[in-house]
Amino acid sequence: xxxxxxxxxxxxDRSHRDESLKELxxxxxxxxxxxxxxxxxxEGKITYVNEKFCQISGYAEAxxxxxxxxxxxxxxxxxxxxxxxxxxxxxxxxxxGEVRNRAKNGKIYWVDTTIVPFLDDHGKPYQYMAIRFEITxxxxxxxxxxxxETLARLGEMAAVVAHEVKNPxxxxxxxxxxxxxxxxxxxxxRAVIDDIQTRIxxxxxxVQDLLVFARxxxxxxxxxxxxxxxxxxxxxxxRDPAWADVEVVVSDEGPTLRMDAAQIQVxxxxxxxxxxxxxxxxxxxxxxxxxxxAWCEIAVRDTGPGFDDGVSDKxxxxxxxxxxxxxxxxxxxxxxxxxxxxxxxxxxxxxxxxAVMLIRLPxx
Numbered sequence: 001x002x003x004x005x006x007x008x009x010x011x012x013d014r015s016h017r018d019e020s021l022k023e024l025x026x027x028x029x030x031x032x033x034x035x036x037x038x039x040x041x042x043e044g045k046i047t048y049v050n051e052k053f054c055q056i057s058g059y060a061e062a063x064x065x066x067x068x069x070x071x072x073x074x075x076x077x078x079x080x081x082x083x084x085x086x087x088x089x090x091x092x093x094x095x096x097g098e099v100r101n102r103a104k105n106g107k108i109y110w111v112d113t114t115i116v117p118f119l120d121d122h123g124k125p126y127q128y129m130a131i132r133f134e135i136t137x138x139x140x141x142x143x144x145x146x147x148x149e150t151l152a153r154l155g156e157m158a159a160v161v162a163h164e165v166k167n168p169x170x171x172x173x174x175x176x177x178x179x180x181x182x183x184x185x186x187x188x189x190r191a192v193i194d195d196i197q198t199r200i201x202x203x204x205x206x207v208q209d210l211l212v213f214a215r216x217x218x219x220x221x222x223x224x225x226x227x228x229x230x231x232x233x234x235x236x237x238x239r240d241p242a243w244a245d246v247e248v249v250v251s252d253e254g255p256t257l258r259m260d261a262a263q264i265q266v267x268x269x270x271x272x273x274x275x276x277x278x279x280x281x282x283x284x285x286x287x288x289x290x291x292x293x294a295w296c297e298i299a300v301r302d303t304g305p306g307f308d309d310g311v312s313d314k315x316x317x318x319x320x321x322x323x324x325x326x327x328x329x330x331x332x333x334x335x336x337x338x339x340x341x342x343x344x345x346x347x348x349x350x351x352x353x354x355a356v357m358l359i360r361l362p363x364x
Contacts, residue, residue, distance in 0.1 A: 031050075031131070089117050113131070173201075222260075232265065247285070248287065250287045283304060285302050304354055307355060331345075
């Protein structure tokens with residue numbers, strides 16, 4: 001029996017609704033598998049998060065609903081950055097940009113973000129949808145590329161410095177030694193000469209650090225015992241009276257690794273020196289060694305004040321330093337040496353209760 005026109009129209013409407021609902025569900029499924037999705041009200045309170053948001057951020061859905069996005073704020077961007085974001089979407093315009101967030105476990109991740117305002121009949125936003133794609137690996141690749149470009153320029157500059165600065169410094173210092181040697185030990189002028197020589201030595205050390213960092217030699221790999229290397233590095237630190245009161249406790253166990261012992265010792269010495277400076281020459285530094293089938297991990301822990309998040313991002317950048325004196329190349333050089341051995345060097349702060357520098361070297 002044929003359907004009457006009204007029933008046929010109703011059946012078509014139901015079919016269209018079912019198809020639209022299926023398309024909507026398929027679209028949501030595809031979006032949830034590829035993107036971090038969240039919606040907020042006009043005040044910025046989170047009203048919906050998808051599973052990927054929870055997976056990347058480490059927060060449960062219940063932890064996020066009702067909160068605003070400050071819960072994942074990494075304090076990397078300025079207040080002006082977010083003010084402009086809100087001005088844009090409050091006008092009903094789409095905002096797009098790259099944002100650095102912090103997961104629940106403290107891990108940093110980057111997202112390419114698009115925020116779309118949903119507008120009412122009067123053209124006013126009543127809801128915002130944020131669609132994000134994680135780009136952490138891309139940002140790391142970009143950082144590595146910038147670092148390589150910087151190192152290339154630094155290598156060129158280092159060659160100039162070696163020729164134009166280092167050689168004349170040696171001549172000036174030699175002349176001052178001759179002049180100072182002709183003066184009486186207690187002469188006022190002798191003190192001035194000694195001070196100039198000290199400053200020249202500091203400048204020469206900075207130039208040498210630059211040369212080592214900018215033009216490192218390839219590692220000469222040979223079997224070396226980690227415990228012997230650590231003991232020798234601590235002995236180097238002890239030669240400086242400034243660190244005589246630093247208590248250094250070293251693990252008495254460690255494997256034998258194939259490495260360039262001289263280069264790794266430079267890296268370890270820089271970490272120990274950094275730790276000794278962090279405790280102002282009077283605290284404790286622990287050096288521990290742990291091994292797995294694939295890695296040897298050497299941790300240098302100090303009891304100093306640690307560092308904040310803003311500093312942690314710059315610790316291994318060339319010429320960055322928080323100290324009154326120093327070239328800012330110690331940690332950068334250590335990181336480069338470790339990476340030339342196919343390892344990693346990372347830093348963690350205890351939030352006011354010290355810091356840990358962790359070297360991971362492959363066992364094969």
